[in-house]
Amino acid sequence: MRLRLKVQRYDPAGDQAPRYSDYSIDVPEHATVLDSLLEVRDYEDGTLALRYSCRSAICGSCAMRVDKKACLACKTKVADLVKGEDHEILVEPMGNFPVIKDLVTDMTAYWAKMRQVTPWLQPVGPEPEREFLVPNEAMMDLARTMNCIHCGACVSACTVLEVDKGFIAPAALAKAYRFVGDPRDGLSKDRLKYLSDVPGGIWDCTRCNMCVEVCPKDVRPMDRIMQLRELAVEAGVAAGTGARHGDAFAGSVRRLGRLDEARLLPGSVGFWNVPRLLSEMPGALRLFRAGKLPWTHALPWHKPIPGIKHVRRLYDSIRAERKGKVSP
Amino acid sequence: MAVFEHDVLVIGGGLAGMRAAIEAARNGADVAIISKLHPMRSHSGAAQGGINAALGEDDSWETHAFDTVKGSDYLADQDAAEILAREAPNDIVELERMGTTFNRDEQGRIALRPFGGAGFPRACFIGDITGQAILHVVFEQVLKLSVTIYEEYYCTSLIVDDGVVRGAVALHLVAGNLVPIQGKAVIMATGGLGRVYQPTTNGIACTGDGMAIAYRAGAPLQDMEFMQFHPTTLKDSGVLMTEGARGEGAYLLNSAGERFMAKYAPEKLELASRDVVSRAEQTEIEEGRGVDGCVLLDVRHLGEARINERLWQIRELAIDLANTDIVHEPVKVRPGAHYAMGGIKTNVDGASPLAGLFAAGECANVSVHGANRLGGNSLLETVVFGRRAGQAAARYARETPARPPLSEAVVQRDQEFIETVMERAGSAGGDGDRPAAIRHELGEMMRADVGIFRTGERLAAALGKVAELQERYQRVRLHDTGKVFNIDLVSLFELSFMLDIAHTMVAGALAREESRGAHTRRDFPDRDDERWLKHTLAYCTPEGPRLEYAPVTIMRWQPEVRTY
Numbered sequence: 001m002r003l004r005l006k007v008q009r010y011d012p013a014g015d016q017a018p019r020y021s022d023y024s025i026d027v028p029e030h031a032t033v034l035d036s037l038l039e040v041r042d043y044e045d046g047t048l049a050l051r052y053s054c055r056s057a058i059c060g061s062c063a064m065r066v067d068k069k070a071c072l073a074c075k076t077k078v079a080d081l082v083k084g085e086d087h088e089i090l091v092e093p094m095g096n097f098p099v100i101k102d103l104v105t106d107m108t109a110y111w112a113k114m115r116q117v118t119p120w121l122q123p124v125g126p127e128p129e130r131e132f133l134v135p136n137e138a139m140m141d142l143a144r145t146m147n148c149i150h151c152g153a154c155v156s157a158c159t160v161l162e163v164d165k166g167f168i169a170p171a172a173l174a175k176a177y178r179f180v181g182d183p184r185d186g187l188s189k190d191r192l193k194y195l196s197d198v199p200g201g202i203w204d205c206t207r208c209n210m211c212v213e214v215c216p217k218d219v220r221p222m223d224r225i226m227q228l229r230e231l232a233v234e235a236g237v238a239a240g241t242g243a244r245h246g247d248a249f250a251g252s253v254r255r256l257g258r259l260d261e262a263r264l265l266p267g268s269v270g271f272w273n274v275p276r277l278l279s280e281m282p283g284a285l286r287l288f289r290a291g292k293l294p295w296t297h298a299l300p301w302h303k304p305i306p307g308i309k310h311v312r313r314l315y316d317s318i319r320a321e322r323k324g325k326v327s328p
Numbered sequence: 329m330a331v332f333e334h335d336v337l338v339i340g341g342g343l344a345g346m347r348a349a350i351e352a353a354r355n356g357a358d359v360a361i362i363s364k365l366h367p368m369r370s371h372s373g374a375a376q377g378g379i380n381a382a383l384g385e386d387d388s389w390e391t392h393a394f395d396t397v398k399g400s401d402y403l404a405d406q407d408a409a410e411i412l413a414r415e416a417p418n419d420i421v422e423l424e425r426m427g428t429t430f431n432r433d434e435q436g437r438i439a440l441r442p443f444g445g446a447g448f449p450r451a452c453f454i455g456d457i458t459g460q461a462i463l464h465v466v467f468e469q470v471l472k473l474s475v476t477i478y479e480e481y482y483c484t485s486l487i488v489d490d491g492v493v494r495g496a497v498a499l500h501l502v503a504g505n506l507v508p509i510q511g512k513a514v515i516m517a518t519g520g521l522g523r524v525y526q527p528t529t530n531g532i533a534c535t536g537d538g539m540a541i542a543y544r545a546g547a548p549l550q551d552m553e554f555m556q557f558h559p560t561t562l563k564d565s566g567v568l569m570t571e572g573a574r575g576e577g578a579y580l581l582n583s584a585g586e587r588f589m590a591k592y593a594p595e596k597l598e599l600a601s602r603d604v605v606s607r608a609e610q611t612e613i614e615e616g617r618g619v620d621g622c623v624l625l626d627v628r629h630l631g632e633a634r635i636n637e638r639l640w641q642i643r644e645l646a647i648d649l650a651n652t653d654i655v656h657e658p659v660k661v662r663p664g665a666h667y668a669m670g671g672i673k674t675n676v677d678g679a680s681p682l683a684g685l686f687a688a689g690e691c692a693n694v695s696v697h698g699a700n701r702l703g704g705n706s707l708l709e710t711v712v713f714g715r716r717a718g719q720a721a722a723r724y725a726r727e728t729p730a731r732p733p734l735s736e737a738v739v740q741r742d743q744e745f746i747e748t749v750m751e752r753a754g755s756a757g758g759d760g761d762r763p764a765a766i767r768h769e770l771g772e773m774m775r776a777d778v779g780i781f782r783t784g785e786r787l788a789a790a791l792g793k794v795a796e797l798q799e800r801y802q803r804v805r806l807h808d809t810g811k812v813f814n815i816d817l818v819s820l821f822e823l824s825f826m827l828d829i830a831h832t833m834v835a836g837a838l839a840r841e842e843s844r845g846a847h848t849r850r851d852f853p854d855r856d857d858e859r860w861l862k863h864t865l866a867y868c869t870p871e872g873p874r875l876e877y878a879p880v881t882i883m884r885w886q887p888e889v890r891t892y
Contacts, residue, residue, distance in 0.1 A: 013810055030564050030649075038532075042764030046807025046816035051369075053531040056567045056645055058460055059369040075648055100502055101813040107366070120468040121427030131424040133436035139429040140637065143454055146429055146461050150368055182427070 003027050003036055003078055007048065008092040010099050018099070021045065022088070027078060033091065034062050034073035037103075050103040057216060060149035063156065064103050065092040070156035070214040094156035110152055113168050117176035117195070124186025132184045145178040148219045154211035166200040170211035170221030173202060177224040180231060193237040195228055202228045203242020244268050254315050257305035261293065333733075334360040334476065335725035336718070337511025339483045339496055339538055341367030343459070344689025344710035344717075345517030346466045348678075351718030352515075353473045357725050360476035362483055362498050362509060364533060364818070367467050371519055371531040372710065375459025376641060377443065377572030378451025379423075379711075380704035381416035384440055387448040389413040394885060396705060399445040399601045400698025401845035401855065402887035403551065403863070403880060408676050408694040410883070412705070412712050419711045420452055428465045429454055431638070441575040441638075443703045445601035445892065449575075451704040456570045456641045459707060478509065482818050483537065484742045486514065486545040486685070487734060493545065493684035494731065497739050499818070504811025506739040506746070512725035515717050516542050516672055516680075516687040523822075524830050525665030526771025527566025529558055538691040540825035542672045543832070547682040548865040548876070550693040552670035552829070553836030554846050556701055557780050559605040560625050561664030565649045569642045569661055571703040573627055574598040576638055580609065581624040581658060582617040593892040600892035603700040603846045606663035610780045613662065622660035663780060667706060669697040669846065670833070673865060678717025684724070688717040695863065698880075699845020749820060753806040760803035763816075763823045770797055770830060778834055783850045787838040794831050801827060832866040832873045839875055840864065857887050 003025055010018045023040045031039075034052055041048045051061040055074040062073040067081060067090050081089055097105035123132075154170040161167050168176075176195055180188045195201045202225050211221040229246070232238035248267025252260045265284075269276040287293040305311075336352040338345045341363030352359045361367065382392040392413035397404050424430055424438060430452050431439040440449040454461035470477070481498040487508060488494070495510040518538025522530025543549050559580070560569040574580070580598050582588045592608035593600035600608075609623050627635060632655045635643055639654075646652045652659040671693035678686040678694075689710045696709055752760070770793075777790040801824060808816035842856035843849050861880055866873040 011810060012812055028564075041816070043762055046762070047810065049808075049813045049815055051365075053365055053369055053533040054371060054374050055532065055565065056374060057648070058374050058457075058641070059365070059371070059531060061365065061369050077648075104813050111366075115471060120472045121425075121465075123425070127425065131421050131430075131438050134432060135436055136432035136434075136439070139432055139454075142429045143431075143457070143461065146454070146464065147457060149373075149460070179427075182429075184427070 001027060001029055001079070003031075003082070004088040005036060005040065006088050006090050007037070007040075007102070009048070009102050011047075011101055021048070029079055031078050032074050033066050033076045033078060033081075033089065036078055037073060037091065048103075049101040058149060060151035063094055063151035063153045065094060065156065066090070068092075070094060070153040072151055072153065072216045075216050094152055096156055096158060096161045097152065105152070107152060110150075110155060110171065113172040114150070114175055116168060117172050117179075118191065119175050119179070121179060121182060121185055122187045123184050134183050138181075138183050142178055142182055145174055145181070145219055145224060147217045148174055149217055151216065153214045153216060154221050157210040157214045159208045159210055160204055160206055164200065164204065167204050168198070168200045170205075170225065173205075173228065174219055174221040174224040177228050180228060188231075189235050189237060192228065192232040192235050196232045196238045196240060196243070202232065203238075203240060203245075241268055244270070254312060255304065256302050257308045257311045258302070260302055332360070332507065333510040334358050335511065336360075336513050336515065336721045337362065337495060337509055338515045338517055340370075340517035340519060340689070340691070341365065341477065341479075342370035342517060342519050342689060342710070343372035343463055343466060343707065344519075344692075344714040345515065346470050347711050347714030348515045348517055348688055348718035348721065349475045350466070350469050350473060351715045352722040353475055355719055355722035357722040360478060360509070360511070361470070362478040362481045362496065364480065364482040364501075364537070366479050367470065367477065368464065370463060371534050372707070373460040373463040374529070374531060374568065375707050376456040376568060376570035377575060378441060378453040378458050378704040379420065379462065379707035380443065380446070380450045380702070381420040381452060381708065382413060382448070382450055383417055383420065383438060383452070384448050384450065387450060389416065391447050392416065392450060395446050396696060396702055397698070397885050398890060399700055399702040400696070401603075401700055401890060402857070402861065402882075402885070403554075403695070403698030403844060405695050405881035406883040406885060407881050408696045411676055412696045412708060415712050416708055419708070419715065423462055423465065423711065426465050426469055428462055431455065441572060442599060443575050444571055444599045444605065445596070445702045446599075446704070451572070451575060453572060453638075455637070456572050456639050462707065481507070482821070483518075483541060484821055486541055487738045488545050488682075489731075489734075491683060493682055495734065497742050501813050501815075501818070504814060506742055508734055508736075508738045510734055512684070512728045513721035514685055515678065515721050516685065516691055517689045517714065518691045520690040521668050521826070521829050522665050523767075524770065524826050524833070525555070525774045526768065527561070527775075528665040529561050529566055529568040530666070535822040535826050536668070536691075536829040537822065537825050538687070539671055540828045542680065542682070542685060542687065543828060543866070543868045545682060545685070546868065547680045547685055548673045548867050549832050550670055550673040550863050550865055550878075551695060551698070551836070552668070552832040552866055553840055553864060554669035554699050555665060555778070555833065556602055556667040556669060556846050557606040557663040558666035559602055559609055559663055560661040561666070562646070562650050563620070563622050563660050563662060566664045567645055567649055568666070569625055569646065569659065570639070571602070573625060573639055573642060576627070576630055576634065578625055578627040578630070580605070581626055582612045583619050584617060588612050588617070588623070596892040601700055601702060604892055606780055607848060609663050620660055622662040624658035625654075625661045626658035627654050628656065628658070665775070667701055669693070669695075669699065669701055670836075674717075676716065677720035678713055679720060679724075684728075686717045686721045686724075688714045699847060746817065749804070749806045749817070750809050753809050760805035761800055762807075763804055763819045766797050766800055766804065767823055767826065769793075770826060774830060774833075778837055781848050781850050782837055784838065784841075787834060790834045791838060794827065794834055798827050798831075828868070835873045835875060836864045836866060861887060
């Protein structure tokens with residue numbers, strides 16, 4: 001099939017800003033985006049730089065944005081993308097990473113963040129004579145996170161990272177879960193405390209779900225971050241704003257069946273935390289002016305919604321279900 | 329010019345290289361890894377099915393060693409095979425304690441699955457991502473030990489001074505300059521050469537660099553004619569479908585729906601050794617009982633739950649790359665180039681005959697695989713012999729007195745090569761091939777003429793083709809004349825390495841007038857222990873490989889007729 005590609009280019013030796021190259025090539029029906037880019041590089045334009053190796057979604061080299069969505073080029077078939085004859089596939093480097101050249105990005109910060117979560121097992125106590133005896137289910141649970149190939153697609157799509165470069169971000173936090181959730185690790189509680197307290201830690205995720213949507217290996221990084229939050233609360237090490245925000249949020253809905261925004265902020269940062277409360281006021285005013293905070297919501301007198309007892313019953317049943325759950 | 333200096337320099341960041349680095353660091357050496365990819369991108373991660381160790385109650389390391397020797401068609405050195413099998417359980421337990429998430433049995437012990445050519449269930453596994461899961465854990469240990477990593481540095485040659493290896497020259501891909509990196513000992517661990525064939529299960533990076541670099545530096549390559557064809561690879565892409573599928577009970581079917589392995593290996597059926605299964609498949613296909621040039625791999629009877637628990641990766645790969653959900657229908661597979669049994673000749677401590685040079689993993693030849701490797705033994709080889717090479721290299725470095733620093737001249741030859749190809753790219757009117765064109769012709773030729781079934785006639789033609797491609801390589805045409813991340817330039821180096829490697833493979837295959845393991849000559853269909861129970865050694869000369877032969881170490885097991 002005939003294929004049109006528009007590829008973002010950048011060579012630090014000559015370009016002030018990114019530019020685009022258009023290519024028109026013939027590829028077989030079963031071709032992937034990677035096959036197509038290699039065809040370009042091999043014969044049309046050998047100056048095109050990209051990373052690749054296994055072409056079977058295991059080495060994690062070829063993450064990039066294709067038609068604006070972060071993906072593995074080797075796992076994305078062109079036939080699935082092309083909509084009509086005029087369709088031109090847009091290929092760009094990953095977002096949230098500096099570009100070295102063309103589609104090759106600088107992952108230094110990515111690996112540094114992985115290092116930040118102490119990414120190795122830390123058993124405590126005497127070594128067993130042979131292997132650790134652990135249940136298969138525990139290993140299978142971790143294997144799901146071990147399925148991560150560190151391609152960076154989730155980081156490319158992370159909306160928190162766009163505004164906060166210090167966020168440890170989905171991949172490294174998922175990696176942290178892999179140790180916290182490991183029955184052989186002896187320092188899970190210390191890890192949870194660190195992940196809870198450190199700036200850019202588990203409470204800074206906004207649950208936008210983008211990392212889950214783009215992950216090519218179904219690691220579901222956001223779900224791992226949520227598991228870490230729950231474990232941090234259970235372990236009693238989650239004392240920060242993030243955990244209190246969650247409590248205030250859940251408490252408000254249990255009480256009223258809706259959000260009581262006037263109490264949410266004090267509930268999150270502390271009722272007597274006057275400097276912090278004052279510092280949030282300009283933001284609240286801007287929200288108000290932009291019509292994002294209806295004035296009725298800002299007032300602290302609300303009645304529960306009709307049928308609040310059904311909401312409370314949901315809470316009770318979830319709590320009862322949780323009681324049966326084992327913590328690590 | 330900055331000259332970097334270390335006690336032990338490891339070239340290659342896969343499992344063998346990292347395991348060697350860990351052991352050298354534990355032995356007090358200052359260690360650095362040079363790798364053309366980030367270590368986590370290494371092709372060790374693509375190993376799927378398992379890693380062998382005689383951990384079962386009825387199993388023993390002796391049985392494991394015997395299965396390995398029998399699998400090798402008696403070409404393995406039995407001292408090396410014994411070490412591999414005897415040391416396997418400790419190395420596996422160590423991987424587990426490092427954090428590897430092996431699947432477990434009901435008692436919580438490491439679970440074992442059956443694998444081809446093995447007398448007992450002996451393959452430890454993590455679903456079908458065994459290589460990836462171990463690679464990541466070993467990388468974690470490298471981070472923990474703060475080993476220096478020259479990431480995305482492409483090694484172009486070894487520095488040999490007065491017959492002793494003293495380091496390597498590498499192209500820093502991001503900066504685009506050549507740097508000499510000094511090492512008292514150098515461990516080559518660059519993995520396989522699968523890209524010499526097309527298609528192959530191997531990643532695009534598997535171009536035999538380390539073997540060719542060592543060969544040019546004077547180290548002999550051993551048993552290069554033995555190339556493993558994996559029985560189950562996808563039709564278009566050549567991507568691997570793990571042997572673990574058959575370990576879990578999958579069937580191989582021909583166009584009549586028959587489990588044809590009953591004819592070729594009545595006892596072991598689908599779990600015969602890989603050379604036997606691949607030959608059987610090829611025979612079925614050539615005799616007209618194939619399906620679309622393939623046979624069928626059928627796992628449907630295992631059920632969705634077990635497939636999702638133990639074979640999730642290949643399910644996804646088959647959906648993505650072959651439009652087939654193996655839960656509901658059989659997938660078309662055929663034999664594909666997979667693993668080089670041959671490599672840099674080493675002793676059981678990873679030392680090559682060239683002073684200062686060690687090697688481990690697929691690029692090395694100890695030799696434990698002989699003429700045919702058993703599934704689950706390659707991951708094992710990387711950890712057992714990676715560890716031993718790391719230890720021996722650290723000792724060698726300790727005992728080697730300091731030498732005067734290297735001069736800048738060591739990069740000169742590679743620098744001149746780069747300048748020549750850059751100049752040629754800049755000049756108008758050149759008629760040279762793109763590297764990819766030569767690479768594709770090489771791959772096609774190797775598949776057709778140096779494949780599962782070989783003849784003297786085709787091998788002689790192949791030798792001529794290699795010479796032709798080498799001649800065309802002299803005019804090969806580069807597009808990218810820039811400095812930053814010039815992978816076009818890298819592909820030029822890779823191609824020259826592949827051509828040298830292919831030359832040794834074809835020459836060895838043409839000379840070996842017998843059929844043994846994965847090397848099957850239609851014109852010499854029988855194994856000939858009288859004349860050919862010996863290793864082939866290829867030495868680099870300006871005229872091409874010079875072949876010599878060396879005896880095989882036979883200890884407990886005399887060669888016997890091999891049936892499965």
